Amino acid sequence: MAKNTSRGGGVHTTPNPNGAGWINQLKGKVTSTHRLKERAIEAGRDLAQERKTEHVIHNLDGSIRQKNSYGKDPSQSKG
Template sequence: MSKRNQHVVPRDDGWAIRGAGAKRDTGHFDRKQDAVDRAREITQNQGTELVIHGRDGQIQSKDSHGHDPSPPKG
């Protein structure tokens, strides 16, 4: 499996996980939270970013698990 950001996206019959640039979904779920939980596991293992979309397709939030070149100071 290549390292790519994972997107949780709406589908007519539920929610899917799709790697950035992928032609097919990685997984399909009835509940959004189940898709987010699985996508978070994938991105934590890969050190990539999780992008969560709303029902309208717009990005709701992002969660980075990779190397942050600009970590918060403090």
């Protein structure tokens, strides 16, 4: 099972290191648990949008599958 990979900022959707299913973490604290990955992703996305932060979705092995940013993006630079 994957280890706790929620070291950085934002919301991390990871396999539950303490059992079956998936969890969402914010600043290393579990915010929700889910039986299905799809439900965990939905809840993680909602939390990231609410907090205006990044949502990081992990694979079973702990590697990063996808990142989505819901915060303020820097203004576009010229040229």
